[in-house]
Amino acid sequence: MDRAFFERPASAVAPLLIGARLLFEGVGGMIVETEAYEPQDAASHSFRGPTPRNRAMFGPAGHAYVYRSYGIHWCLNIVCEPGSAVLLRALAPETGLETMAARRGDVAPALFCAGPGRLCQALGITIAEDGADMLSSPFTLVASDAVADVQTGPRIGISRDMDRPWRFGLRGSRLLSRRFPNSQPMAAAAGQDTGAD
Template structure:
């Protein structure tokens, strides 16, 4: 059975337990592409994943490149858990852990549920700008270091597969090493991505 076969015709179906671990215990680049169109919520607030970036353990741009540390320990933990870190000392960013030392950064969501909560947290009503960047979506979903290492199948987190959508790829954003890899993925034509794909 493929992961596409597990999608309910009635809508997104939460992944949990062994099925969740199986989905994420794969190469981060493959997972990053397949995450486009899935649903992610925190305490019921969230939406459809429309942009991701993959990071492998042998990737110089990855936090895991120099091995385990106190900060990146979650990247070396079980697949299907989250790795949360603070970017530039300002913004929280959330990643989904894949094979050991690899993860996928969730760059943008299309808001679907809890939009009023997102508006209150972000202090703005422009739905397109609520979650179109990793720091923005973490603020909108109230993600912080308290969720670091948590499993995607335990409250308040929820992750669901959904019908596949057309995916485009491009170079990752905001890195200075290993810059030519096409490891950023997005929902084709989505207005909710952080930066358009050329």
């Protein structure tokens, strides 16, 4: 993946990240769930413009935007075009499983990275990575060799713009943060208005 891959709306990038592999300091796995957020999207942190907290969202594409959710969990996003980012919601754990187990405690491997907060804890990602270039060490980000079977549906845990089908997941994966109710394949969803420019 190069910088140009991310220099477009998050709603275009998010489904293409399904099946890609992400490592941080050698720990990680395959991306199986993402969500898109864009500047005209009332659910996005960028909706009201730049702030000290969301500054990274308006920075270079391919960089990390890390924030704390509910004052507890770190969440990792990949910045796309200005004010646009993809939240990484779940990984299939593949590399560094012992390290993940030590960080996550006494939980089943299926729960190591099933959710954005769990993902960051398992990979050891904190606010220190906010603004970091995800296309260089200690990150490794590699595109999938195959086209993933992606399903789509509404995003989780938001109260505005809930109708946008901007949550994407690998069909059949048991490692998602939450199942997709009445989900659609990408081909069916492609004709819907996603609100992207």
